[in-house]
Amino acid sequence: MLMKEKIIDMAVITLGAIFVAVGLYYFLAPNEIAAGGISGLAIIINSYFPSIPMGILMIGMEIILFTAGILIIGPIFGGKTIYCSFMLSGIILFFEKVMPIQKPLSDDIFIQLVIGIILTGFGMSLAFNRNASTGGTDIIAKIINKYLKFNIGKSVLMADALITVFAIGTFGIEKGMYALVGLVMNSIIIDRFIEGFNMCKQITIISSEKEAIMEFIMKDLDRSATIYDAKGAFTEDEKTVIMTVVDTKQFIRLREFIKKIDKRAFITVQNVHEVLGEGFIEIA
Structure with a gap:
């Protein structure tokens, strides 16, 4: 299982690097939109x-920050980040040699900004969700996230703000403002994607088939549950309430199971954006 998890990590991180590379090389760089990050700084330097x-x-710019990431966040994060960063740089080099782009894909800078930021934000969120980053200022963002407890998207915004200021001085106020809009969009998109990746369902169930439902949750879904006694306000009947937290796929299975055995069951569902503890994300 450990090896399987490592393979999944590398596959997801590689996919994230591909998305970032496509968004950066084909949409942001040709329009000189340096929306933060080492990639944004590279766009500025490349213009000179x-x-x-x-x-x-x-x-070249990653090496110093790699050391900081390994020392401050840890070797697992550092190792994954090194892999992701070199993969990202390698993919961009591949694009430059094999599928180079000489000019922007269209005259509409804003639509290219939106597409580029969506692609890079999605790719970065894939890496962050696997305890990695695309390197560069993302490492600084991860450090801010660890110690100051800001959302990772806001941490990226804080880490990249200075580069956006440099973009204004290099490419002019108009493209600098595009970069600023892109930076804010990127911050929001990363947080939204990560929330989506980690979203779970908190389920509350009242049913006459409580034993069968609890057994299904524990044995078939491999989850736990909390039960407590309650009394109906109208009937004053004693009820047993089951509360559990599952992912979306497990919720669908649970709902179908309850539907088969007790169509009169009462179920409430809430979206939960983060679950910490055993069976979910480790408490940092």
């Missing part, structure tokens, strides 16, 4: 020294 490939610039 176009003979230096962006991929090389990114690799």
Whole structure:
């Protein structure tokens, strides 16, 4: 299971790097939109020294921050981040050599900004959700997230703000403002995607088939549950209330099971954006 989890981690992180690379190289860089990050700084430097490939610039700037990530966050995070960062730089180098782009894909900068930020934000959230990052200022964002407890999206915003200021000085106020809009969008998108990845369902059930339902939750779903006694306000009948937290797929299975055995059951469902503890995310 441990090896399977590592393989899944690497696959998800690689997919995240691909999304970031596509959004950066084909949508943001051609329009000189430096929406933060080492990639944004690479876009700025590349505008002054176009003979230096962006991929090389990114690799060079990552090395110092790798060390900080390993020392402060830990070797697992550091190792995954090194893999993701070099993968991202390598993919961009591949694009530059095999599928280069000479000019923006269209004259509409804003739509390219939106598409580029969605792609990069989704890719970054995939990496963050697997305890990694795409490197660069994302490492600083992870450190801010760890010690100051800001959401990771807000941490990215804080870490990248200075680069956006440099973008204004380099590319002018108009493209600098595009970069600022992109930075804010990126912060929001990362948080929303991560919330979606980790969303669970808190289920409250009142049913006459409580034993069968609890057995299904524990044996078939491999989850636990909390039970407590309650009294109906209208009937004053004694009831047993079952409360459990499951993911979306498990909720669908649980709902179908209850539907088969007790169509008169009473069920309430709440979306939960973060669950910490045994069986879910480890409490940091």
